[in-house]
Amino acid sequence: MIDSDTNPRFFDLVGNVRAMRRLKPDPVPLGLLRKVLDAGVNAPSGQNTQPWAFVLLTKPDAKQWFAERYDAAIRSRFGAVVEERDTSSPMGRQLQALRYQMDHMHEFPVLLLVCGLRDWPFKVPAEERVGLAPPNYGAVYPCVQNILLACRSLGLGTALTTMHQVFEEELHERFSIPTDYGVVVTMPIGYPMGNFGPVRRKPAADVTYFGQWGNTDSGTYR
Numbered sequence: 001m002i003d004s005d006t007n008p009r010f011f012d013l014v015g016n017v018r019a020m021r022r023l024k025p026d027p028v029p030l031g032l033l034r035k036v037l038d039a040g041v042n043a044p045s046g047q048n049t050q051p052w053a054f055v056l057l058t059k060p061d062a063k064q065w066f067a068e069r070y071d072a073a074i075r076s077r078f079g080a081v082v083e084e085r086d087t088s089s090p091m092g093r094q095l096q097a098l099r100y101q102m103d104h105m106h107e108f109p110v111l112l113l114v115c116g117l118r119d120w121p122f123k124v125p126a127e128e129r130v131g132l133a134p135p136n137y138g139a140v141y142p143c144v145q146n147i148l149l150a151c152r153s154l155g156l157g158t159a160l161t162t163m164h165q166v167f168e169e170e171l172h173e174r175f176s177i178p179t180d181y182g183v184v185v186t187m188p189i190g191y192p193m194g195n196f197g198p199v200r201r202k203p204a205a206d207v208t209y210f211g212q213w214g215n216t217d218s219g220t221y222r
């Protein structure tokens, strides 16, 4: 039996999976990445369709190509905010880490592209299905969460990034990704420079209601 008494390490781990944006350039063995991706594909998916696929970028020219476009994409969306130097606020510190990630993207050992097969959600009726369907986010994100947890348990740092969406067509062309897949997340993976540390989140109890929205009285739970 696995529960919080017999397997307390899970509960430590899950509260400790921060976005790690500062990574060392040291190579990551393929065997470790295989473990990470094997954990990823344990995720559930509707009708067990397993609509994910992975592209690993490790060659300097490929990473440089990605890094240049990633930098331009962030600057095009956030402009001068990227140059913020104030580290006294959590947002300022996050921006610093984001800029480190932008500046060093080409040096990180692995850029993992997590792709998802395109699939219309049930709520879109057949006659309204025009153009490309979105990738199956609902299945890809559990896979991504498993990848985050697996990296953490192997001592590897990573972070979700989604800014590649700005240049996704080019990305498809450059790496021969078929159009029936979308690139959902790009995850730089490497050994972290800093500590993992605890995440900061609102307690679940603050956003949990009993019986109806707004009722926080746990006395009504049976």
Ligand SMILES: Cc1cc2nc3c(=O)[nH]c(=O)nc-3n(C[C@H](O)[C@H](O)[C@H](O)COP(=O)(O)O)c2cc1C
Pocket (backbone or CB within 6 Å): 017, 018, 019, 020, 021, 098, 159, 160, 161, 162, 163, 199, 200
């Ligand atoms: C759907 C999604 C998209 C995200 N996109 C980005 C991104 O483009 N760049 C980035 O640096 N972090 C991205 N993140 C990471 C979040 O910024 C991060 O998880 C959040 O700020 C909490 O920080 P922490 O994980 O360090 O506690 C994304 C996370 C999610 C779930």
